[in-house]
Amino acid sequence: MYDMKALYEAESVAHAIQLRLEHPEAQIIAGGSDVLVQMREGKRAGKELISIYMLDELRGVSLDEEENIRIGSLTSFSHITRDPIIQKYINVLGEAVDMVGGPQVRNIGTIGGNTCNGVTSADSASTLHAWEAIIELTGAEGTRRVPIKDFYLRAGKVDIRPDEIQTAILIPKASYDRTAGYYFKYAMRNAMDIATTGCSVNCRLSSDGKTFERVRIAYGVAGPVPMRAPSAEAAATGKPVSAETVEQFSLAVLNDINPRDSWRASKALRQHIAVELARRCLLESVKRCGGEIHEAV
């Protein structure tokens, strides 16, 4: 038995909103792989829960009328990895969420929950930041859309208003068009572990493959919330596709990131890893864009 004060089960998105207003103290539960564990550990013991898990309308991946990718917030990690739209346009997201926990956790864990818990180490978060995802929230007055960088307020705190639930995550066409990326999770074990640092890079090359038209990079666990590295992006965007650019790009991340010492890893180790991951991820992204770099450095 969980130490739960009460359970309110939403039967529709509108009902979920009504429950949110009726029970302002209650915690939303999606797949529960965080909330139920925290309840078991005592951190959320004795709380009321609003379950949205049964809302099948929040599951699945589709393309909307503007060809943006729309991922329902309750879509599980394993379904994202297997989805043909994800594989075609943003395969790196499917690869990133395939590194969460273990197989059973990837069947229950949802992308909505992975972002709403506001955790910096979430495996989906760096890729969603690097691809400038848009968070869709639905509340009593309708839906609103928030860029993911504004959605994260601080560690463990995201911009969900008292009447809202997250209903979808969108990847705009302008973001995924002619773009490929790579995610590297650095952790101590291959399974059932949390990232020491996670890095997600993507790029778009000019049609002759010689210039970086756009380079984007984001980290998990390089600061209290997932973050982009703007100096690194500036160091590569518009520059020639070369080993030198990759080198300058990877060193520039140190201007942007702010990792901390923790029992998982020291700040120095995290900085070292961040530079190396940026380098490897950009090299792999170039390859995936069909570009070539002759290793000189």
Added chain:
Amino acid sequence: MKQFKQVTFRLNGKEVSCVVDVRSSLTDMLRNQFGLTSVKKGCEVGECGACTVLINKEAFNSCIYLAVWAEGKDILTLEGLMGPNGELSDIQQAFMEEAAVQCGFCTPGFILTAYEILEEPRDYTDDELRKLLSGHLCRCTGYENILRAVKKVLRQRLEAAKA
């Protein structure tokens, strides 16, 4: 305040229904109300995989799954693998032949994850199989034999599909 709910679902091929305390995990309900003790209580925080069951053919840790979410689902536990005359499934047989069992606590979970993997047999590499089995802990450290058992059934099923 005690809160109860009627839950109706398929369990090992049969329609079932019961009234459950909403605070129950699926592990609690399967063990206490249906007597399915192959669903082990291990870590109870979704790390060890001993409580694994299949829900709509996907493996879940039943310890971090609310019992009320079973509504309308198709749930399979180890007990459901038994044939009409008590026969073992090919996976269970292979686990015995390869000595992939020591204390047996992790075994039901491993077998159900193996069941999910082997429903769509294809040529998996050892690394792929290790990753697919990585949601289970075996403290007798019998991983090699478990991997061998899963590979054995995989080979059998691939050969049967060819024939």
